[in-house]
Amino acid sequence: MNKIPVYLITGCLGAGKTTLLNHWLAGPELKSKRIALLINEFGDLGVDGQLLPDDAGTVFELNRGSLFCACIRSDFEATMHAIADQVRPDLVITEATGMAQTSDLFSFIETPATREQFEIACNVCVIDALNFTKVLPTLKAVASQAIWADGLVINKSNGLNTDQVDKLSSLLKDLNPRAKQVRFGSENFGWPFVESLHHVPCTDAPLQAPPAEVVACTINGRDFDRAAFQTGFEQIRGRLLRMKGIVNFGDGPRLVESVFDSLTERPYTANNPRYGLTVIGWKITADEIRSALHPAVTPPVVTIGLQ
Amino acid sequence: MSTSTNLSVGGKELVHAAINGQRTDRAPWVPFVGCHAGALLGVGADEYLKSADLMHRGVNLAIDRYQADGIPVAFDLQIEAEALGCELRWSTDTPPAVVDHPLAQDTPLDQLKVPGPNEGRIPIVLDATRRLRADHPDTALYGLVTGPFTLALHLQGTDIFMRMFDDPESVQRLLEFCSDVAIAMSRYYIEAGCDVIAIVDPMTSQIGPDQFHQFVTPYAKPVFESIRTSGGLSSFFVCGHAQQNVEAMCQCGPDNVCVDENIPLDFVRDTCRDNQASFGGNLQLTTVLLLGSPEDAEKNAVQCLAVGDNTGFVLAPGCDLPYATPPENLVAVGQLVRDTYRQEAVMAMSESADVQDIPDMSGYGQGDHVIVDIITLDSESCAPCQYMVEAVEKIAPEFDGIVRWREHKIKTPEAIRFMTSLSVKNIPTICIDGDIAFVSRIPPKDELSAAIQDRINQKARLRIRRHQSEIHILGQNTGDTIAIKDAVDQAVLETGADVVVHLVTDPLDFIRFGVEPDETPALVTTRNQVVSTERVPDSMAIKQWVQSLQ
Numbered sequence: 001m002n003k004i005p006v007y008l009i010t011g012c013l014g015a016g017k018t019t020l021l022n023h024w025l026a027g028p029e030l031k032s033k034r035i036a037l038l039i040n041e042f043g044d045l046g047v048d049g050q051l052l053p054d055d056a057g058t059v060f061e062l063n064r065g066s067l068f069c070a071c072i073r074s075d076f077e078a079t080m081h082a083i084a085d086q087v088r089p090d091l092v093i094t095e096a097t098g099m100a101q102t103s104d105l106f107s108f109i110e111t112p113a114t115r116e117q118f119e120i121a122c123n124v125c126v127i128d129a130l131n132f133t134k135v136l137p138t139l140k141a142v143a144s145q146a147i148w149a150d151g152l153v154i155n156k157s158n159g160l161n162t163d164q165v166d167k168l169s170s171l172l173k174d175l176n177p178r179a180k181q182v183r184f185g186s187e188n189f190g191w192p193f194v195e196s197l198h199h200v201p202c203t204d205a206p207l208q209a210p211p212a213e214v215v216a217c218t219i220n221g222r223d224f225d226r227a228a229f230q231t232g233f234e235q236i237r238g239r240l241l242r243m244k245g246i247v248n249f250g251d252g253p254r255l256v257e258s259v260f261d262s263l264t265e266r267p268y269t270a271n272n273p274r275y276g277l278t279v280i281g282w283k284i285t286a287d288e289i290r291s292a293l294h295p296a297v298t299p300p301v302v303t304i305g306l307q
Numbered sequence: 308m309s310t311s312t313n314l315s316v317g318g319k320e321l322v323h324a325a326i327n328g329q330r331t332d333r334a335p336w337v338p339f340v341g342c343h344a345g346a347l348l349g350v351g352a353d354e355y356l357k358s359a360d361l362m363h364r365g366v367n368l369a370i371d372r373y374q375a376d377g378i379p380v381a382f383d384l385q386i387e388a389e390a391l392g393c394e395l396r397w398s399t400d401t402p403p404a405v406v407d408h409p410l411a412q413d414t415p416l417d418q419l420k421v422p423g424p425n426e427g428r429i430p431i432v433l434d435a436t437r438r439l440r441a442d443h444p445d446t447a448l449y450g451l452v453t454g455p456f457t458l459a460l461h462l463q464g465t466d467i468f469m470r471m472f473d474d475p476e477s478v479q480r481l482l483e484f485c486s487d488v489a490i491a492m493s494r495y496y497i498e499a500g501c502d503v504i505a506i507v508d509p510m511t512s513q514i515g516p517d518q519f520h521q522f523v524t525p526y527a528k529p530v531f532e533s534i535r536t537s538g539g540l541s542s543f544f545v546c547g548h549a550q551q552n553v554e555a556m557c558q559c560g561p562d563n564v565c566v567d568e569n570i571p572l573d574f575v576r577d578t579c580r581d582n583q584a585s586f587g588g589n590l591q592l593t594t595v596l597l598l599g600s601p602e603d604a605e606k607n608a609v610q611c612l613a614v615g616d617n618t619g620f621v622l623a624p625g626c627d628l629p630y631a632t633p634p635e636n637l638v639a640v641g642q643l644v645r646d647t648y649r650q651e652a653v654m655a656m657s658e659s660a661d662v663q664d665i666p667d668m669s670g671y672g673q674g675d676h677v678i679v680d681i682i683t684l685d686s687e688s689c690a691p692c693q694y695m696v697e698a699v700e701k702i703a704p705e706f707d708g709i710v711r712w713r714e715h716k717i718k719t720p721e722a723i724r725f726m727t728s729l730s731v732k733n734i735p736t737i738c739i740d741g742d743i744a745f746v747s748r749i750p751p752k753d754e755l756s757a758a759i760q761d762r763i764n765q766k767a768r769l770r771i772r773r774h775q776s777e778i779h780i781l782g783q784n785t786g787d788t789i790a791i792k793d794a795v796d797q798a799v800l801e802t803g804a805d806v807v808v809h810l811v812t813d814p815l816d817f818i819r820f821g822v823e824p825d826e827t828p829a830l831v832t833t834r835n836q837v838v839s840t841e842r843v844p845d846s847m848a849i850k851q852w853v854q855s856l857q
Contacts, residue, residue: 013465074593074629075401098465099513101548113598134472138518140548206569208551209515216472216517244472274476 003119004084006092006109007194010145011126012135013098016155016184020126021095029191036060036089038079058087076108084117092118101141101206102148110201122197125149126184129157129168133241133259137216137280140207147176147211148204150197155184160259167260171241171282175211214241217286221297222275223248229296236292237261239284245277317445318376319502326503326540326563328585328619334612336622336644337449337587338637340369341382342402343628347372351399352630356383357428362435363442370446372634374641377447377503380436380496382627383428384453384507387488388461390427391419400630408464416480419462421487424495433499440500447503449542450496454508455485455526471522478522486526490533497539504534505542506561509626512547512569519555527559535560542587546626550574557582567625568592572614585619590640597629601639602653602732608640609653648689649747652734655684655717656726668728672740677762679703679712680738682726686714694749695735702755710759740766776806776856781817782828788812790843791828798850806856832856 009017021037024030039061060079083092096105102123109118125145135142146152152172157165169181180197182189224247243258246268253268256277279289321335344365345355355361362381370378383402389395392414395403410416424433439448453461459481460467470478493504511523527543534541543556546567553575556564565587566575572589579586588611590596595607611622622644628637643649672678679699683692699712715722717734729738737745737755739762744750750758778795782788792810799806811817814824822829826840830852838844838852 012468074597077593077598099510131469135468138468138471138514140513140515206548208548209517242472278472278475280472 004089004092004117005121006094006118007121008094008096008102008105008109008123009126010096010100010102010105010123010149011098012128012131012139012142012145014131015098015126015128016153017095017126020124020153020155020184020189021093023189024093024191024194027190029195033090034058034087036083036087036092038062038076038083038092038094058089073104073108077111077114080109080114080118084114091121096145099139099141101144103144103202103204103206106202120199120201122150122194122199123148123202124151124153124194124197125179127152127154127168127172129154129165130159131156132168133171133280136241137210137214140210143175143210143214144207146172146179147207148202149176149179150199151180151182151193152176153182153184153189153193157183161262164260164262213283214280215282215284215286215289216278216280217289219245219277219279219290219293219297220275221247223250223298224296225298226250226296229293232292232294232296233258233263236281236284236289237263239281240279241282242280243277246273246275247277248275319445319447322377322447322503322621323540325587325619325621326542326585328562328583330618331620332617333644333647334615334617334620334622335376335447336374336641337377337379337447338369338373338375338640339379339382339624339626339628340366340373340375341379341627342400342630343632344369346400346630346632347634352401353397353399353403356381356402357431359431359434359438362432363438366435366439367442369637370443372641373637374645375446377449377621379449379451379505380439380501381432382451383432384451384457384509385461386428386432387422387453387458387492390422390429391458391462391488393461402627405461408462408466410462410481411464411466416477416484419484421484421491429492429495433495436496436499436501448501449503449505450493450499450501451505451507451544452489452492452496452530453485454506454511454523454543454545455482455489455530456523457508457510458485458488460510471518479525482522482526486529489530493530493534493539493541494537497534497537501539503540503542503563505544505565506530507544509544509546511552511556512545512549514552516551516555519552523552524555524559531560531562535562542621544626553578554582557584563587563619563621565589565621565623565625569625572611576614576620580619585621586615587621587623588625590622590624592624592626592629596624596632596636599636601635604636604639605643605649605653606657608643609650609657612644612650613654648684648691648734651689652684652717655723656732656734666724666728668741671729672742675766677706677710677759677766678740679710679759680725680729680741681712681714681735682722682729682731682738683714683716683735685716685718689735691747691749692735695737695745698749698752698755699737702752702759705756706759706763709763771805774805776804776832777809778806778853778856779809779811779820779831780828781811781820781822781831784812785828787843788828791830791849794843794846794849795830795853797846798853802850802854804853804856806853 009021011017035058037059062075109120182193226249240258245256246253247256253273254265255268256265281289318335321331324331325335342352342355345352347368348361348365350361366378385395385403385405388405392409393405394407396406397403422429463481467478489506496504511519531541541561542563542565543561544565548569550570557579561584563585564579566589568589568591575586590607590611595603681696681699686693686696696714703710703712715725717723717726729741731743733747736743739758744758780788780791795808817824820831822837829837829840831837832852
């Protein structure tokens with residue numbers, strides 16, 4: 001008996017997984033296929049029912065309050081069995097929760113009970129270009145999904161300039177050199193892209209923490225010396241992913257923001273601003289970031305005790 | 308058979324001692340029964356989690372059935388979120404899911420107020436707590452409170468991870484509010500009679516230690532301080548891949564840390580002990596408790612108990628038990644924690660899992676003697692094993708020369724192979740001629756005697772049947788055939804031979820004996836020897852054939 005191929009879509013909530021899924025379903029390649037959708041997400045379903053072939057009975061949704069733990073595994077397995085028994089689809093597309101680590105999803109699908117009936121065909125991760133670097137130092141799942149993807153679809157790149165998208169692309173290449181990359185909305189991000197991917201199983205244990213190369217730190221302080229800040233920024237700009245915060249260069253609170261190596265600032269008008277900068281770097285240590293930016297804080301940051 | 312080691316100590320006292328990090332005579336057992344109690348009552352999770360009556364009945368049932376030393380009143384991490392305006396989607400076999408997030412819908416944080424004890428489903432759970440407290444003064448009741456980080460996620464949605472960068476101050480204000488909610492909820496539960504407050508914060512498993520220190524510690528710490536001030540005990544539950552944060556969890560100041568199967572229990576034990584916290588966990592929810600057998604549950608429990616070493620350890624599943632968990636798996640764990648002999652046996656048997664060369668025992672016990680095998684841990688060190696061996700020993704002289712008995716101590720590979728080949732799964736067990744007869748129960752003398760006698764009788768019947776001869780008379784139901792039948796019956800009567808006489812009248816059956824229909828009437832003896840065809844033989848000849856069959 002041929003195994004049923006499973007196509008996995010991962011990516012953060014809001015990255016555009018459902019939009020991508022709807023795009024695939026609307027394409028000619030899947031029109032004649034019998035498809036089962038397994039939606040593992042909280043919040044709205046958002047799948048365009050009219051795009052689904054035959055009937056709505058092919059959509060399976062996992063609904064669990066304690067979604068975040070091992071409990072989901074039993075629901076997942078039970079649903080896979082139901083799909084195999086009731087639908088016998090040509091293929092399954094699973095839209096995973098943004099909180100799931102890829103290794104867990106693989107282990108759910110490849111249990112002794114289900115591996116006779118299913119096989120993972122490929123694993124596509126949707127990257128939210130605007131927010132990926134913001135959450136990368138925080139969420140283990142975001143890194144895990146990008147690292148173990150067979151293909152990466154870069155979405156929401158409209159808010160970035162070409163240079164910034166290229167830098168994101170190169171960051172992703174660094175994280176996952178083997179994954180094929182494609183931009184959302186380009187000509188070739190439809191189903192043929194999925195079919196062209198080469199699947200490599202995820203064999204590693206789940207991540208314990210975000211990648212060590214990603215570092216986030218806070219620079220506390222209200223008053224900054226502009227010239228010293230510029231000097232410090234130049235020292236680290238090639239290794240910055242994001243920076244954001246409110247500082248006072250002597251002319252009132254200003255919102256300072258950096259995406260990769262660009263730097264923008266504008267007056268901050270809300271009351272009671274909370275001063276300080278949050279900085280996310282790539283292949284740099286928190287100490288190097290602090291050494292570069294602390295001299296700009298006035299009065300200077302004094303470190304007491306041994307480092 | 309139960310060999311409780313703690314008859315004098317109530318479950319509640321055990322839980323208190325373990326959570327306080329003390330050595331206990333045995334580890335307390337706390338099944339995390341949530342909507343699973345609905346399954347015990349035959350109602351859906353959507354009905355169960357909305358009714359104080361059902362919770363009261365369901366938890367009562369679970370305490371009795373699973374011999375729980377402690378138990379949560381409810382396991383539903385959406386209670387606070389619902390009281391704060393989150394919409395829930397209900398299911399029949401899982402807790403509800405939060406499907407919208409008020410702060411993501413432009414509700415400002417300052418419009419949210421810490422819920423009072425009469426808001427949402429909070430009064431339902433508090434009512435159930437008070438009733439259970441009255442019914443079970445000796446059982447530790449756990450009040451489960453949604454941790455600040457997870458509640459913040461319910462209220463804000465996953466957008467919170469972006470805000471940690473974009474607007475950390477708003478996230479911190481939200482977390483302060485969620486911390487206040489957890490403090491209030493803890494107080495309500497303690498006032499209603501809970502012994503232990505578990506702060507359940509599964510979403511923290513999603514982040515690394517840096518973010519934990521920044522976004523969890525400052526908001527969890529005051530909750531544990533408040534629980535301590537209110538006179539309650541506390542536990543920090545986190546399921547998922549949270550190994551990186553266990554130390555940080557301890558540093559938040561809970562009395563106890565409880566984790567699921569995703570984290571090695573020995574790692575948790577060592578980290579907790581280094582940080583003066585007790586620990587708990589981590590029976591496997593899906594592969595063992597939901598999908599496994601009672602034997603699997605026992606084996607997993609024994610492994611956890613070995614790591615816990617009865618010191619500052621609470622045996623528990625890592626998270627909310629699935630609705631459809633087979634009750635027998637939890638019953639098995641409840642019995643096992645009280646039965647040290649059973650624990651030893653399960654440990655020995657788990658070591659036998661990879662035994663090779665299982666002998667084929669299909670022909671076992673077919674000899675003249677009746678063989679009684681007693682599979683034990685060791686009758687010299689295990690009291691129930693000793694009593695079982697004595698029972699057999701005592702009765703054996705009654706069957707002198709007929710019964711042979713042997714003890715098989717499963718401390719040797721041979722004995723383990725033997726036990727496995729007879730499919731014995733419990734210790735001690737008596738097998739009679741290879742068939743399991745008494746499992747973990749010392750049979751009274753009469754019962755054992757009767758079982759052995761039954762086997763002796765069974766063997767005698769088999770032996771007689773083996774020696775019994777047969778004569779088949781083939782033919783239509785006509786005068787000749789009947790004449791032969793009468794002559795054979797007469798010969799059997801006169802000789803007293805042990806012969807069974809069959810009349811075969813269906814021509815289709817004749818061929819079985821190699822006789823054509825036109826050769827009837829015919830007479831065929833036991834060994835299918837056709838001795839006469841197409842005639843009625845002389846009665847003297849018939850008598851001789853009958854005699855020859857003896």
